[in-house]
Amino acid sequence: MIYNTLRFIFGDQLNANHSWYKEEDQTQYLYVIAELKQETDYVKHHIQKVAAFFAAMENFATALKQAQLNVLHLTLDDTHDDACITSLLTRLAKQYQCQQIQYQYPDEYRLKTQLQEFANSSDFNVSATDSEHFLLPFADISDHFKKDKHVKMEFFYRMMRKRFDILMQDNAPLGGQWNFDQDNRNKLKKTDLAAIPEPKIFTNNIEAILQRIKKHQVNTLGHCSATLLWPTSRAQAKQLLDYFCTHLLPCFGKFQDAMTCQSSYKWSLYHSRIAFALNTKMLHPMQVIKQVLAEFAARQEQITLAQVEGFIRQILGWREYVRGIYWQNMPDYASKNELEAARLLPDYFWSGKTKMNCMKQAITQSLETAYAHHIQRLMITGNFCLLTGIDPNEVDSWYLGIYIDAIEWVEMPNTRGMSQFADGGLIATKPYAASGNYINKMSDYCTSCHYNVKQKSDDTACPFNSLYWQFMHTHEARLARNPRIGMVYKNWQKQDTSQQHAILERAQWCLNNIEKL
Secondary structure, eight states: OOEEEEEOOTTTTTOOOOOOGGGGGGEEEEEEEEHHHHHSSSSSSEEEHHHHHHHHHHHHHHHHHHOOEEEEEOOOHHTTTOHHHHHHHHHHHTTTTTTTTEEESSSSSHHHHHHHHHHHHHHSEEEOOOOOOOOOOOOHHHHHTTOOOOOOOOHHHHHHHHHHTOEEEEEGGGGGOOOOOGGGGOOHHHHHHHHHHOOOOEEEEEEHHHHHHHTTOOOEEEEOSSSSOSOOHHHHHHHHHIIIIIIIHHTTTTTTTTTSSSSSSTTTTTTTHHHHHHHHTTTTTHHHHHHHHHHHHHHHHTTTTHHHHHHHHIIIIIHHHHHHHHHHHTGGGGGOOOTOOOOOOOOGGTOOSSOOOOHHHHHHHHHHHOOOOOIIIIIIIIHHHHTTBBBBBHHHHHHHHHHHTTOOOHIIIIIIIIITTSSSSSSOOSSSOOOHHHHHHHOOOOGOOOSSSTTTTSSSSHHHHHHHHHHHHHHHHHTTTTTTHHHHHHHHHHHHHHHHHHHHHHHHHHHHTTTGG
């Protein structure tokens, strides 16, 4: 067959509503969806993540074929000789005698650069179009974000609320306030544990995909069975969204920061877990927002405004915000290391074998499910990396690899910026550093831990306690004048000098023996 135009679809561009597929004359187009070693090997990914992408790509290819489009779905068996995406595109364009190559703008800087260079040097007519997914158009990012300038997320979020008329009434926020975050920080009590709903999971057979991953020696991390619990089609993604709205939304905000190790559903709680479906574009953000708003309108006796606002803030605000930060600051953002952190990740990040129960719970869950919720990522593993001075490159690679929803545009600002303060405050106005007290406040992890969360300096003391004070002490010159942190240093100065020395000695022991913690 001969086609005039080859249209390439990335694994995170599974948007069935894209205008490409609505054009009347489809005979001239060949749509290509391809598994590539370039995409499996640029970082060490969780095996469930690789399998989920491959399964979702295959299902999307099948859906396009059923819509009578010309589709070429290539597996690693078909592309093992293609060194990279550009060599694949060149080979296929020649094979099918195409005059043009088209693609949707990638969401990662490395791919955008690679394809721009290809377009400039190729003998083919290479062009790009919008992915038609995000709420803030790419062209508008520079209107709201400036390179190396802090943009307050709350102000961006308010702008987006007004722009799309979401939770607004007479040009004012519904309920009289923009943000209900203070209402959404509850710890799960023992009486709450029995009420946690069973999570919606799927049983997608991925045996063939796993065999293919093994055959082509894709280096992965984590655990995986022959069935995948994550949605791999638009229909399944919608089922997961439906389930969230029906069963989880009423308590989402209330317990969105909570953590527990005393429930069979400790890994899912009241979280939607739709980020993979969103980031692969099987779901559109406005589709999600509208469904949540419809549920709120129909069930206001069961669902409070605080629950809905807390969720929508993540989609309409934070998700669009970090994308703006990413694109306006790349490629320099990828090398920022404000705190000059240089330590390597301890081995237990790959095994979960540590005496710190909070770390054990968060890491083991991540290895088993390719998922952890935002507080586990920010205030457990991320907090530990911040306090111990782990190299942001190490942290980036781990977060990008281990989580099923991690794509660089969303992972890097969350990790290097929000979690590690490596961007010097472009996102966060202070480092999100915390002692064991915060972990004890928001979880039940500490009750069954090897270490004592109430102690700071003896051999049984929770490492987070001394490491917190060591971090604050080390970076005092940089942080002491921060109005959000000033009180911390006053508390430190009130402590007896001998106690300060004991805490810092304990912290140094923890750093020297980080693999033994």
